[in-house]
Amino acid sequence: MVLLRIDGGEITPQIEVTYFDTILNLKEMIQDVLGVEIGRQTLVYDERTLLDDEEIRHCIFGRDSATVTLSVAPLPEGTKIAVQLESSLKQGPMRTRETDSVADLRNKIERRWGLRSCSITLFRLDTQMNEDLPLSAYYVVDGTKIDVQVTLFEEGR
Known part of the structure; x- marks a missing residue:
């Protein structure tokens, strides 16, 4: 082996x-x-x-x-893929591009799920994703599962 x-x-x-x-x-x-x-x-x-x-x-x-x-090999420019988002609060698909940054995806989640962006941390295969990198750096392709960790803040903090 x-x-x-x-x-x-x-x-x-x-x-x-x-x-x-x-x-x-x-x-x-x-x-x-x-x-x-x-x-x-x-x-x-x-x-x-x-x-x-x-x-x-x-x-x-x-x-x-x-x-x-x-x-x-990159997909043709502008090609959208569907990723599967999973968290303890919600789950579901979201369309994005492999060339989008992790921060771009996090912002989309913020708008769609109504969460504060600073409360969202993304993981791919147990690896925390750096917001400055493109999704392709984590081999995010059509159908990829991305774990969404949400930190809930107490009111007044």
């Missing part, structure tokens, strides 16, 4: 594969974990783009672990 660290965004999953898995198998596992469609993925190891039909054992030269860089 080989443990691969998938680098390239703010979320860095680790995926275990066999030496006989192909890069396509790895891309399928990445799709399962991150939701990124196989056709949008480019994987690079040691400054070389990995091909779908290559076996892991030929790409990492027999190591037990390695870091592979994932690049995600």
Whole structure:
């Protein structure tokens, strides 16, 4: 077995594969974990783009672990996606763009849910999202689940 660290965004999953898995198998596992469609993925190891039909054992030269860089092809400009928001108070879909910032999404939630923006913290795969970064930095794609943590303030504070 080989443990691969998938680098390239703010979320860095680790995926275990066999030496006989192909890069396509790895891309399928990445799709399962991150939701990124196989056709949008480019994987690079040691400054070389990995091909779908290559076996892991030929790409990492027999190591037990390695870091592979994932690049995600952007959607056409202006394309909207639907994300699934979930909190203890509410849940539901919201349309946004992968290029929108985390702060933009938080502001949309504020307007739609009637909450103060400063009370909202967003998480993707247990990683707190930095408001200055684009949603794409967290591999937010169509259908992505985003956890919304809401801190309720007492009146007068």
